[in-house]
Amino acid sequence: MGTMGKNRVDRVKNFGIFALPAIFVFITVVIIPFIYGFYLTFTDWNGVTDQKNLVGFANYVGLFKDSAFWSSMLLTLKYVFFSVVLVNLVAFMLAYVLSSGIKGQNVYRAGFFTPNLIGGVVLGFIWQFVFSRVLVNVGSATGWGIFSTSWLSDPNKAFWSLVIVTVWQLSGYMMLIYVAGFTGMSEDVLEAASIDGATGFQRLRQIVMPLMVPSVVICLFLTLSRAFMVYDVNLTLTGGEPYGSTRLVAMHVYEKAFTARQYGVGQAEAVFLFLVVATISGIQVYLGKKKEVEA
């Protein structure tokens, strides 16, 4: 094995064996559709006809004129901000507690992870039932005003319902990544810190946090991209209601393309969404990587 990859023929062969199939798949199912989709933003295609006329930047003009798109973009940014912050806070705290060696921690880990195993669609229906039936019944039994009407019928509360369900679903998954980070942490460093007289909080702030940065970077990236692209929970929990006020951007793009049948504008909005997500995640990963330290 020692000589493998040393000469050019071997290198080409290895590339062919290990990388080519993956690259082939990646190009056919990701790159080509992406380029084709980009091309479609310059046409007036309606989704079925054979005719595609080039219309220049008309779809992008349509994108800037589509006020509903901008309000759902804004709503999505708000949703992403609260989801990302809350998911990671909850997940980090759960992981911290559940890797400190408390009794039955594996059971708890499994328990918190379970919501992530339920598909978003089912989850949305379950919580729809909770918000519009269970909590309303609790409200009428106890007289608590906050539960007197369904949370899903008020734009503001429906938004927070979305955030709550997202946190409930994603924090278990992120917790696992944080748990892995905690487990992989060298005991020596923590011990050394204790010997040097660091208190619990100091240890967390000065030693644990910097060493956890790689996990934080991954978790932030995963939650960011998942929150931006959320569709299933949005569809089944609120369906964009009441009166379209909780329609997140992915749902808006879908409806623009397929319900309103303005395929070009919908596709242009999807490209724009891609740019936003790519930029934000890129910046986040770059900044996060700079903070990483070697143990």
Add this chain to the structure above:
Amino acid sequence: MKKAIRKAAAVLTVLGMTTGMLTGCGGSSTTSQTTAGGAAANKETGAGTEAAADAASSGLAKEIDFLNSKGEIQAALEEMAAAFEAKTGVKVNILACGAGEVPYTKITSMYNSGTAPTMAMLDTTDIVALAEEYAIDLSDQAWIAECESNITQVNGKVYSFPFCIEGRGIIYNKQAIESTLGQAFDPDTINSLESLSALLAELRAAGMENPVVISKEDWSLGAHQLGMIYDTYDGTTAGSAELISKLTDGSLKAIEYDRFNQFADTMDVLLQYNINGKDPLGALYEQDPIYLADGDAAFWLNGCWAWPNLAEAGAEASEEYGFLPWILGNDTTDFANTGIQAAATKQVMIDKKQATAEEQEAAKAFLDWIVNDDEGQRMLVEVAAVIPACKNNAYDPLDPLGNDIKQKITAGKTFSSSFIAPGDHWSAVGAEVQKYIAGKQTREQLAENLDAYWQRQK
């Protein structure tokens, strides 16, 4: 040596996987060829069962696909297809349009992937959008004579078969009304907003606190309730198109349109008696039919497609349910107050792009079987439980809502307007009506937003 073997194994594996992928990609396009080829081969050899030989000798394909967009009759259609196959030897595969899948999206992707079904059942709006490019001209078909009043034309030609009639209005539960009031109820006496208001007040006084169920779904509020203002322009689809063009070019404002104001007047009255009134947008579509079936309420704004929901909620087919017109104004001779809207909603088109001539003939034979064969007629009404659009079908619908519509059609108490709007009308306008019933916007704002929606469609 060992190394070489291992390498060879790796290369083989990779090769195998890559070929697998390549064939996977080509799979869909070859299937349709095989189907067509298979039918042709069968024709030449004349092999197979007697029934198959029938199909071959008459120039029909042996197997065709039918895209069904009416999920609730999937099993019934499969049963009908089996009966058709037993008779003619043509196998009709009923493809389901998955729950939550938009039929138009489904047919779009099927066309793009080269696997278009020979027949597709779609909403009228979709048919109109696809007809000229994708559907064969059916203007010469014999069944047109039977369904004349219900066919949809695109530039003077017929491209689709009206599969069923659907109607909407205000569903009533007769028994709930009679047991509350303690006297017989004649639905024909409700033909103005005054008589409707009086009845609602009476019911409330007699102990039924909130007799009306208003569902909050945007498709219901946008397309079916507010949509009444288009369908009642003059009761014809052409009339609704004329009205819509006026709204689109701004020459008519919704607030100046009498039907819009009548709609809002009726809605205001109904909202006072809404069983979901405490939190109108917290209504649940699963709960709504239960109110009606249990007799907690007497009316539900909906259409005949709601029967399965009512049956699930405990309503029996032997009980008396029926439709009041969607009351508009106080003119008791107004066609909107004496009859209900009922029109062909689901239409079947036959593909012209990807289907072979034999497949198209088989599809035509299937439609002919539904219209003219006694077994086909019976199954359409009794198994699929739809209201047939063809007048030669004498079977009576088994469920009370369908039966009521059929009787109203026979008595001439229906109007057949079925307005055609852009695909996002129900969700965009539905959201505006939701705001209205939640008290978040006034009638004037609703009118302005409706104008704004239409003027965006220029």
